[in-house]
Amino acid sequence: MPEALKAPLTVEFPFTRSLSPVQSAFLTGLRERIVLGVRTADGRTLVPPVEYDPVTAEEIRDLVEVAPTGTVTTWAWNHAPRRDQPLDTPFAWALVRLDGADTALLHALDAPGPDAVHTGMRVRVRWAEERTGAITDIACFEPYDSSPNETEPADHTGEFENPVTGIVAPARLDYTYSPGRAQTAYINALAEQRNVGERCPSCRKVYVPPRGACPTCGVATSEQVEVGPHGTVTTFCIVNIKAKNLDIEVPYVYAHIALDGAGLALHGRIGGIPYDQVRMGLRVEPVWTRGARYPDHYRPTGEPDADYDTYRELL
Numbered sequence: 001m002p003e004a005l006k007a008p009l010t011v012e013f014p015f016t017r018s019l020s021p022v023q024s025a026f027l028t029g030l031r032e033r034i035v036l037g038v039r040t041a042d043g044r045t046l047v048p049p050v051e052y053d054p055v056t057a058e059e060i061r062d063l064v065e066v067a068p069t070g071t072v073t074t075w076a077w078n079h080a081p082r083r084d085q086p087l088d089t090p091f092a093w094a095l096v097r098l099d100g101a102d103t104a105l106l107h108a109l110d111a112p113g114p115d116a117v118h119t120g121m122r123v124r125v126r127w128a129e130e131r132t133g134a135i136t137d138i139a140c141f142e143p144y145d146s147s148p149n150e151t152e153p154a155d156h157t158g159e160f161e162n163p164v165t166g167i168v169a170p171a172r173l174d175y176t177y178s179p180g181r182a183q184t185a186y187i188n189a190l191a192e193q194r195n196v197g198e199r200c201p202s203c204r205k206v207y208v209p210p211r212g213a214c215p216t217c218g219v220a221t222s223e224q225v226e227v228g229p230h231g232t233v234t235t236f237c238i239v240n241i242k243a244k245n246l247d248i249e250v251p252y253v254y255a256h257i258a259l260d261g262a263g264l265a266l267h268g269r270i271g272g273i274p275y276d277q278v279r280m281g282l283r284v285e286p287v288w289t290r291g292a293r294y295p296d297h298y299r300p301t302g303e304p305d306a307d308y309d310t311y312r313e314l315l
């Protein structure tokens with residue numbers, strides 16, 4: 001049994017969101033060095049603010065200003081900051097209950113080491129020098145020797161010049177992906193330009209790519225079956241939007257292709273035929289580029305179209 005493959009995988013995208021009046025006031029307030037929360041009907045002050053009462057689900061619009069000082073309610077030490085985290089030296093992730101608030105805000109706390117951090121310690125906001133209306137306008141929290149400020153939070157209209165109405169939040173996930181035993185065998189066979197699936201011992205369906213188990217019968221699969229290389233387009237879509245980092249001219253066709261002998265369709269791009277001539281039942285074969293571990297695309301074989309009844313169960 002060859003060792004299971006693994007490889008680094010990064011999923012990264014900019015997430016653009018519009019802001020509700022409450023979130024808009026909160027982030028615009030940060031730009032102006034003001035921390036706003038909301039007051040619920042039963043008199044609690046929530047920071048960061050939310051638009052709906054987490055208990056009654058009632059809409060909340062009563063904004064209040066809280067102090068930029070607070071108390072750490074709990075924390076964890078971050079030994080090795082990652083790319084784009086608030087600080088590039090080790091720091092604490094802390095929940096900070098700002099004076100006047102009843103809930104805590106998660107942010108970075110700049111401290112020389114974990115021995116310098118404890119629950120109950122007093123901290124204050126360190127503002128970023130350049131502020132744009134984002135949570136990063138709070139650069140971090142820093143230790144601040146003081147007594148809790150017991151004054152009631154003051155009402156605030158939440159109105160500012162040029163309010164922030166939307167933000168772009170970059171999202172990035174870095175992880176190590178392992179495809180497991182069945183897909184490792186599949187990927188290794190692909191390197192030899194062969195499609196190898198696995199047959200369910202119970203329903204006899206052949207899974208390509210194999211997942212190691214039949215989701216219908218709930219049993220492990222192990223019998224390897226070579227399928228293809230020819231297949232049939234079962235269904236398809238025409239792609240009109242050019243993807244970033246993908247050097248393919250639009251429009252092009254992306255299709256579900258049932259390889260001969262397979263019990264379900266896999267995905268692939270169709271080439272070698274005008275996009276508007278691709279059809280259900282079209283017979284195709286894989287086209288490999290040198291050194292590739294998977295087909296670049298599929299092209300027509302020239303065979304007559306497959307009869308609908310031969311693939312109707314594979315749609």
Ligand SMILES: [Zn+2]
Pocket residue numbers: 200201202203204205214215216217218
């Ligand atoms: Zn099965």
